[in-house]
Amino acid sequence: MRHRTLLLIAAVTGLLACACGGTEAERLHRAAMREYLDPIRPGYEGRNPFWNAFATKFIYAPAFGFEPVENAVKYRFTVSHLGTSMVESPRYRKDAPTEDPEPRRVLGPGVPTGRSWSFEADSPQQSLAPVWNDIPAGRVRVTAEGLDASGRVLGKAGEREFLRDFPFRPPYNGNVRPYAEAARMAALYIHELPAIRRWLTAAEPDMTYRHNTYACKIVGATIQLEVLVAKLLPAHRE
Incomplete structure (x- = not known):
């Protein structure tokens, strides 16, 4: 199941990146709809x-x-x-x-x-x-x-x-900026959130941040995000 999902994500990413036509988009839609009939675990x-x-x-x-x-x-x-x-x-x-x-x-x-x-x-x-x-x-x-x-x-x-929930149903609007740039902007936005900056001085999560409902997951995701920021945006590495 995970393998199929990863393939679907890769296909969607390729679709958006190369702006494929409606025929290809509909083919991917039909493939996704078939996969949705397999319950997860x-x-x-x-x-x-x-x-x-x-x-x-x-x-x-x-x-x-x-x-x-x-x-x-x-x-x-x-x-x-x-x-x-x-x-x-x-x-x-x-x-x-x-x-x-x-x-x-x-x-x-x-x-x-x-x-x-x-x-x-x-x-x-x-x-x-x-x-x-x-x-x-x-x-x-x-x-x-x-x-x-x-x-x-x-x-x-x-x-x-x-x-x-809403299924994958292309075609979607084209991207307004390069995807790499959008990813860097999103990473930097999260990096600057007060709940994330709090870790510089605190040993406990900021529970006023709504996503800390599952704080242990956010801690792990925060570490991954900060490593990514250090790689992509060296000026913020320290």
């Missing part, structure tokens, strides 16, 4: 648990660890579209210091739009691959119900709400 493989217990959005068709319903012989999955309304992020607080000049907006809970997709499967842990590429981006609710042989509902195996 589904627990039903028995090699690992379901990794997405707390995930809130998906590009690849998800599979969930829904529990079997007693006496059920099959399961009906129903995916309901809840729209794309935007609301202020609950993480944003006006009374707390923040480096964000404006509130961050996220997809709201939404209400059913009347659009839904359904299919039946032998297991409550079936991925949503049968209908995944039919579902437009937006917030959705998936419900899995256990059925008897006559199709009568015996109970609910599980339910989740999440964002069906």
Whole structure:
């Protein structure tokens, strides 16, 4: 899976860099849509648990660890579209210091739009691959119900709400500056953030920085970023 993803990223990068035509763009789009039907680390493989217990959005068709319903012989999955309304992020607080000049907006809970997709499967842990590429981006609710042989509902195996994220769909606008220059500008911007500069004098992360929700990951990413800055921008090496 990682190998295929890296190949896709390389293909996308090549597409943007050489401004390939629409035919090539559509070929890459179709290849990406096929890959999206393969769930990432589904627990039903028995090699690992379901990794997405707390995930809130998906590009690849998800599979969930829904529990079997007693006496059920099959399961009906129903995916309901809840729209794309935007609301202020609950993480944003006006009374707390923040480096964000404006509130961050996220997809709201939404209400059913009347659009839904359904299919039946032998297991409550079936991925949503049968209908995944039919579902437009937006917030959705998936419900899995256990059925008897006559199709009568015996109970609910599980339910989740999440964002069906935007897929790769070229063509995109051309770049406004060379990509190497854009990367250097982005690296220098992060390098100058107060939360990053704090490490010069502090031994603990700045928890007013919203991305420090996972501080251990940010520490590792910060080290990688600073090494990159030292290589690309020698004036900032020290």
